Amino acid sequence: MSQRRKSEFTEVTIPVPWGKIAGKWWGPSDIRPILLIHGWLDNAGTFDTLIPLLPKDHFSYLAIDLPGHGLSSHIPEGMTYTHYDYVWTIYRIQNTYGWSKMSIIGHSLGGILAFLYAGLFPDRVDMIVTLDSLKPITDSEFLIDMLRGQIARLTTEITNHRSIKTQPAYTKQELVERMRASTYDSVSPEDCEYLFRRGIKESSTQPNKFALRSDARVKVIHLMSFSLDSCIDLVKQIKCPFLYIRADRQAKEAPEDSDREVRREEFMDKFRKTNKHFHYVVVDGKHHVHLSQPERVAGIVSDFILEYCGPSSKI
Secondary structure (H helix, E strand, O other): OOOOOOOOOEEEEEEEOOEEEEEEEEOOOOOOOEEEEOOOOOOHHHHOOOHHHOOOOOOOEEEEOOOOOOOOOOOOOOOOOEHHHHHHHHHHHHHHHOOOOEEEEEEOHHHHHHHHHHHHOHHHEEEEEEEOOOOOOOOHHHHHHHHHHHHHHHHHHHHHHOOHHHOOOEOHHHHHHHHHHHOOOOOOHHHHHHHHHHHEEEOOOOOOOEEEOOOHHHHHOEOOOOOHHHHHHHHHHOOOOEEEEEEOOOOOOOOOOHHHHHHHHHHHHHHHHHOOOEEEEEEOOOOOHHHHOOHHHHHHHHHHHHHHHOOOOOO
16 A cells, blocks of 8 residues: 555635536646546545645646535436536536636546547647546447446436435445445545545434435436447547556456457557557556555656646647
8 A cells, every 4th residue: 555645735616507516626726727537436535645646846636526426516306417417517617717728637437538528629628648448438239238227227316316315324334345346346445535535424314324425316327329430530539648547457347358458459559540649558456546556657647747738848
């Protein structure tokens, strides 16, 4: 386990029509920050161990809680979450602050959103880093099965969200066990604490227990559906420097196989051919390596940031 460093940050609130987007801002407020976007069912706390290891001079960082996660507002009753909403959230944040360009670091779902944003709005982005994710899922059979299951579950989650009585509560140890199981042991009990700071609250109905702050409707998120050809078309649009860091020890639900490895390499070959600033690095670690062993990725990310976003940037 790496030695964890503390760092000062400021809580920020970004207004949206349904409430707020909550975030943590590290560094000077007069410097455009690098936006950090967490993974599915995580929150801004996932970057608490990484950000203190990144460059400080001339840099700021803003880690947000996506809608329905952490301290950010839930969407209106009866609605559901989609990747479109999250991409739109990034667009709103950029417009709110008036940034002509945006730099993004994303983990898992956050990395997929960064890829989509850079492909859809290439003129609004100047740097992308993705941590253990690259593009949307393109397996049509998987997407069909997922959509079928989501629709069957959706009514239950919408109904439960309306009533405190139907929202479950757990002991801290139960939450640790559930989080470790859901991430296929990608996080340690210590890692869980960083996510719990924004991710849980004391139960209002069950003493000595905790409820999740995240909206249960997030579990039935509707994915942006893209074919592999569509993702390749998006790649052709991305001209900014792009760093993809992959964790070598993959989660049990997605074991490595030779066909998958070949498809990944073919896709990245196309990326390299269209973008001379595309970088691909493999590190030893699990899906949350940026949280559990941040030193394994911090140097790689820092060098990339300094090369392309620092005072002596090549771009």
